[in-house]
Amino acid sequence: MATVALAGLVWLGLLFGAGMLGERSPERWRRLWPVIYALSLAVYCTAWTFYGTTTQMVRSGWLIPPTFIGTILLYLFCWPFLMRLVELSKAHNATSIADFIATRFGKSSALAACVTLVAVLGIVPYISLQLKAVAMSFGALSLGRLEDTPTPPWQDLGLYVALFMAVFAILFGTRRASSREQNRGLVLAMAFESLFKLTAMLALGAFVVFVLYAGPADLDRSTPAVPFSDTGGFITLVLLGGLAIFT
Numbered sequence: 659m660a661t662v663a664l665a666g667l668v669w670l671g672l673l674f675g676a677g678m679l680g681e682r683s684p685e686r687w688r689r690l691w692p693v694i695y696a697l698s699l700a701v702y703c704t705a706w707t708f709y710g711t712t713t714q715m716v717r718s719g720w721l722i723p724p725t726f727i728g729t730i731l732l733y734l735f736c737w738p739f740l741m742r743l744v745e746l747s748k749a750h751n752a753t754s755i756a757d758f759i760a761t762r763f764g765k766s767s768a769l770a771a772c773v774t775l776v777a778v779l780g781i782v783p784y785i786s787l788q789l790k791a792v793a794m795s796f797g798a799l800s801l802g803r804l805e806d807t808p809t810p811p812w813q814d815l816g817l818y819v820a821l822f823m824a825v826f827a828i829l830f831g832t833r834r835a836s837s838r839e840q841n842r843g844l845v846l847a848m849a850f851e852s853l854f855k856l857t858a859m860l861a862l863g864a865f866v867v868f869v870l871y872a873g874p875a876d877l878d879r880s881t882p883a884v885p886f887s888d889t890g891g892f893i894t895l896v897l898l899g900g901l902a903i904f905t
Contacts (some may be wrong), residue, residue: 662800670822673847677829680846687846698845700852702729702903705791708859714895719884724892728899740904755905789816 680687687694711723732740743758752758755777760770793815827844871877 662796666796673826673851676850677826677843677847679843681843684842687842694846694849697849697852699903700855701848703852703855705788705795709791716884718888718891719886720892723899724895725899725902728896728901729903731896732900732903736900785820786816789819792816792819 711725714720714723714725746752746762747758750758750761752761754774756770756773759773760766763769796815826847829843867874867877871880
């Protein structure tokens, strides 16, 4: 457990370091900024990606998770729409979905409050799933098993992860409420994290293919093919994937 906790603290320190580097040396990353920004979009790949999309493929026979298909389609065919949204948000200095919608309908504060409430109601359960996944993963690594038993608040790992997320967002994301500020520290930290995620996922895939199995051919022979099912659910998840990366 101590090793896992130490690794977690080191990782948090690296994220803070990346954030500070982006804040203090923005000119250093100017040429690489398109690549960094593209990598930062992988913040979309959360614990749901690791646990949820792989399960979708195993159970439903989908070669590519439908949420990823929605994301790919959005960036391939809807980028003029996204560019127009960026232009409008900068013109109105809209820093959130609530700001943006309210400015398009007469700058109604009541509408902005309503959109904010809907957004909060939608995102809180999703964040709770992420925190639960982190806590359960920590338990699996430190105890060798998944535990989902109630614990006192001061022993709840999810609470400390949430506090860290809040502090990190305040330091690098919400200090300047302007759509013209690019929060380079936060974006660089997310890009750095994305590189780590990509490396970890590729390493895990290589372990499964070449260690647990003798190679791709052995994996294909040993894994039963699941027939494609639930077309309606597939289309729904494609739409949800596009909406998720859009927001």
